[in-house]
Amino acid sequence: MKSPQVALGTFFVCTFQKSYNVSKLYVTIAFAGKMFNLECLICERFMWIYVLIFLLIFILACVGVIYHDTHNFVVRYYDVTTDKLDKDFTFVLLSDLHGYVFGQDNDRLIKAINDISPDAVLCAGDMFTAHPIDGEIRYQAGLNVLTSLAAKFPVYAGNGNHEHKIKTFTGEFGNLFDRYRSKLNKAGVITLEDESVVIPNTNIRITGLDLEHDYFRKVVKKEMDDDCIPRHVGHSDSNYFQVLIAHNPQYFPNYAKWGADLTVSGHVHGGIIRLPILGGVISPAIALFPKYDGGKFVIGNKTMILSRGLGTHSIHVRMFNPGEVVVIKVHA
Numbered sequence: 001m002k003s004p005q006v007a008l009g010t011f012f013v014c015t016f017q018k019s020y021n022v023s024k025l026y027v028t029i030a031f032a033g034k035m036f037n038l039e040c041l042i043c044e045r046f047m048w049i050y051v052l053i054f055l056l057i058f059i060l061a062c063v064g065v066i067y068h069d070t071h072n073f074v075v076r077y078y079d080v081t082t083d084k085l086d087k088d089f090t091f092v093l094l095s096d097l098h099g100y101v102f103g104q105d106n107d108r109l110i111k112a113i114n115d116i117s118p119d120a121v122l123c124a125g126d127m128f129t130a131h132p133i134d135g136e137i138r139y140q141a142g143l144n145v146l147t148s149l150a151a152k153f154p155v156y157a158g159n160g161n162h163e164h165k166i167k168t169f170t171g172e173f174g175n176l177f178d179r180y181r182s183k184l185n186k187a188g189v190i191t192l193e194d195e196s197v198v199i200p201n202t203n204i205r206i207t208g209l210d211l212e213h214d215y216f217r218k219v220v221k222k223e224m225d226d227d228c229i230p231r232h233v234g235h236s237d238s239n240y241f242q243v244l245i246a247h248n249p250q251y252f253p254n255y256a257k258w259g260a261d262l263t264v265s266g267h268v269h270g271g272i273i274r275l276p277i278l279g280g281v282i283s284p285a286i287a288l289f290p291k292y293d294g295g296k297f298v299i300g301n302k303t304m305i306l307s308r309g310l311g312t313h314s315i316h317v318r319m320f321n322p323g324e325v326v327v328i329k330v331h332a
Helices: 002-020 024-072 104-116 138-152 161-168 174-188 228-233 249-258
Strands: 075-080 089-094 119-125 155-157 195-198 202-211 241-246 260-264 294-300 302-306 323-331
Touching: 075 104, 075 302, 089 104, 104 138, 104 323, 119 138, 119 241, 138 155, 138 174, 155 202, 161 174, 202 228, 228 249, 241 249, 249 260, 249 294, 249 302, 260 323
Parallel strands: 075 323, 089 119, 119 155, 202 241, 241 260, 260 302
Antiparallel strands: 089 323, 195 202, 294 302
């Protein structure tokens, strides 16, 4: 004889089976599970579509920024103070044009500098690229900019590693550098190759340092001894506000130690791609996140203004890093 509890349980089971078809319930659950899996599959596919759309928009945005930054420039201002001058003096600093053209015959670039109306223009080198294109070195764009400016302002030009290359490797380039320099000088540009001049009616002395090609080698930096700069240009003169045009900024501590009150440099192209906080990503020497990538740097009472340049070469990319015309206001 069954106990009352067992009998009651049997009654409920039988009642449930009669009232609800269990097999149909299983089918319903299985169908719901398949529908859920199908919805998940659809969600995953749509998610990948969203990811691809986002990547496409990101890539297009990057291409747009790169195109903009490689075809445009900005004007940036820096201030330097000295007790060696009686009145303020304004320089415009150009570097690393690498044959780029902004407007017809660089009229946009020349107009921007004319509008600034500086007391003098400094060129830190690499106005062209020492790589033949269709069998020739295209130096005309840089030549045109400097000679046009020399018609209105004193222009002092130092060499970068590309000028130094065609100057040194005459077997490959012949007398191209001599012809280039001659055209600059005829237009009134003062070229400084391990030479110094004093700007008339001022207490400003400008020196152009022309370092050997080995000081621009990639990956492993060549160390510079204390006698290197004096061997090239002699000693600085502390009676003057001493400006040093030195293309490679890596040696700023050496320039400051030599006695340069103001060093102007280029070469690094702003690090090619610039990231927030981190700054420039890579230098021409294949150094990641270079210490000297662009802007103003100070050691003691010595200052370096490092131009991010105007053009590119080899890696034709500028991202969040447009070319720049630098204005340096030296305050007495």
